[in-house]
Amino acid sequence: MEDGFANWANPSSPHAEGRKARKLLEDARERVKAALGWEGEVIFTSGASEAAALALDRAKAGARLVSAVEHDCIFQSAPDAERLFVKSDGALDLENLAEAVQRERPLVAVQHVNSETGNRQDLAAIADIVGEAGGILLADCAQSAGKFALPPCDMAIVSAHKFGGPIGVGALLVRDYALLEPTGGHERGYRRGTENMPGALGMAAALDVAADPMIDLHVCAPLNELPGILPLADPTPYIRPIAMPGMSASAQVMGFDMAGISVSQGSACSSGTMKTSRVLEAMQVAPDIAANTIRVSLGWNTTRAEVERFCEVWLDLAKA
Numbered sequence: 001m002e003d004g005f006a007n008w009a010n011p012s013s014p015h016a017e018g019r020k021a022r023k024l025l026e027d028a029r030e031r032v033k034a035a036l037g038w039e040g041e042v043i044f045t046s047g048a049s050e051a052a053a054l055a056l057d058r059a060k061a062g063a064r065l066v067s068a069v070e071h072d073c074i075f076q077s078a079p080d081a082e083r084l085f086v087k088s089d090g091a092l093d094l095e096n097l098a099e100a101v102q103r104e105r106p107l108v109a110v111q112h113v114n115s116e117t118g119n120r121q122d123l124a125a126i127a128d129i130v131g132e133a134g135g136i137l138l139a140d141c142a143q144s145a146g147k148f149a150l151p152p153c154d155m156a157i158v159s160a161h162k163f164g165g166p167i168g169v170g171a172l173l174v175r176d177y178a179l180l181e182p183t184g185g186h187e188r189g190y191r192r193g194t195e196n197m198p199g200a201l202g203m204a205a206a207l208d209v210a211a212d213p214m215i216d217l218h219v220c221a222p223l224n225e226l227p228g229i230l231p232l233a234d235p236t237p238y239i240r241p242i243a244m245p246g247m248s249a250s251a252q253v254m255g256f257d258m259a260g261i262s263v264s265q266g267s268a269c270s271s272g273t274m275k276t277s278r279v280l281e282a283m284q285v286a287p288d289i290a291a292n293t294i295r296v297s298l299g300w301n302t303t304r305a306e307v308e309r310f311c312e313v314w315l316d317l318a319k320a
Contacts, residue, residue, distance in 0.1 A: 001166060001205075004198030011195050012186055025197045028204040032171065035207035036150055036158070040175040043187045044200050048142040048159035049073040051172035052109075054191065055155050056081075058180045061107035061136050065100050067092050068282035071115050071140060078109070088284050090119035091233035092126060101133035108135055112151055113143040116266055116279040116295050118239030119232040120144070123151030136179060142170070143239065146207055147214045154179060160199070163214065164300045165206030169199030210300075214238075219304045222311045223296065228318075230285065230293065238298040241280070243289045244318050252294050252317060259313045261306075264295045 004024060009017035011025045029042050045051045048071075056064060056077040064081035066074050069090065075081070084100055085093040092110060101108065108130045113120050123139055130137040139153035146163030150156055150173070159170040174180060177190065185192035220237035223229065228243040244252055249265040256263050266277040280290040298307065 001198045001202040004201040008198065011197050021197050025195055025200055028197070028200040031204035032200075032207060035204070035210070036145060036173070038150060038156070038173050040173060041177055041188075043172045043174060043190050044195055044203075045170050045172055045191060046168055046193070046196070047161075047170040048140070048157050049077075050191075051157040051159075051170050052138075052140065053077040054172050054180070055138050055157070056107070056109065058183065058190070059107045059136055059138070059155070060105075060179060060181060062104045063106045064109070065097075065106050066109040067111065067121075069114055069117075069279045070109060070111055071142070074109050074111075074140065081109070084108075084110075086282055087233070089231060089233040090114060090117050090279075090283050092121055094122075094125060094129060097126065098129050098133075101130055101135050104134075106130075106133065106135040107138060109138040109140065111140040111143070113141075113148070113236050113239065114279065115143050115239070116277055117230065117232055117241045117283075118143075118236040118297075120148070120234040120236055122234070123153065127152040144236075146210045147236075147238070160203035160206060163206055163210055166199050166202040169196050169203050171203070214300050215298055215302075216304075219302060219307055220298060222304070222307045226311060226314060228293075228314075230289075240296045241293050242296055242314070243293040244314065245292060247317060247320070248291055249294050252292075255317050256294075256310070256313060261310050261313060263310075264297075265293075266295060 009021040011022040032042055052073045064078040065084055066081045068083045069086050085096045087093055110121055127137050137153045138155045139151050140157045142157055142159040142162050145158040154175045156173040161167045182189040186195055215238040217237055223240050230241045253265055276290050
């Protein structure tokens with residue numbers, strides 16, 4: 001990023017400095033594609049929310065279909081979208097999906113790894129159903145890119161800070177530009193706003209050095225011993241929903257904060273509302289359990305000692 005700021009110029013400008021900035025931006029684009037194993041196009045954005053809005057607003061598709069457990073930015077970008085059911089374990093109801101896609105070229109949005117529960121959807125099976133119906137699959141990979149291989153999809157949402165990169169930059173991965181209506185402006189006419197070249201370089205650098213796996217299972221292991229972990233279809237180790245009988249999620253958030261531990265109630269983007277999770281409601285989790293469930297997430301730099309400390313505090317709070 002320091003290199004990017006030192007060589008900053010508008011990458012869309014035709015003068016020498018602009019051409020140099022463009023070369024750096026395109027190098028970052030190719031590195032992102034290579035690191036993620038993406039053979040299509042990359043449109044840099046300000047993050048996952050802008051990528052979602054771009055995809056849902058500009059896709060050359062018919063009806064918008066979104067799972068009931070999507071991130072708020074999906075619902076905000078497609079407020080009239082039809083919602084797809086999920087089962088009690090968080091998995092998308094594939095029978096419901098197969099019925100819903102029977103219309104002209106639907107756009108289906110599904111989160112690869114859920115931002116509140118950490119449940120991983122079977123995107124391969126979902127892609128088969130959407131593909132057979134002639135639809136377009138948008139996979140929200142903000143929580144999985146850099147940690148898991150990208151799933152089969154037509155478009156994917158990624159966010160740099162989720163894999164150790166800088167905040168304020170992300171991308172919409174597109175199999176073919178022809179899937180989108182151009183808006184004019186930058187990024188080959190598919191996004192307005194000057195490109196964040198230093199941020200793109202930071203994003204590429206984070207992917208260059210991302211460990212495999214990014215989150216060591218040994219680090220996460222202590223969480224599996226807690227009695228309140230909710231059952232999921234395909235849980236990931238680094239985002240876990242944990243219920244504590246007898247104590248509200250908001251009280252837990254405050255209790256952990258006093259102990260120097262940061263957790264959230266629901267997704268980080270909506271936790272400030274202190275409302276019961278819409279995701280848990282969609283999974284038909286009993287209201288008393290949902291009200292007592294917090295979201296625990298681990299970063300690339302979380303240590304096992306920190307996880308063990310969390311478990312100690314959790315058990316102390318549960319006894320209170």
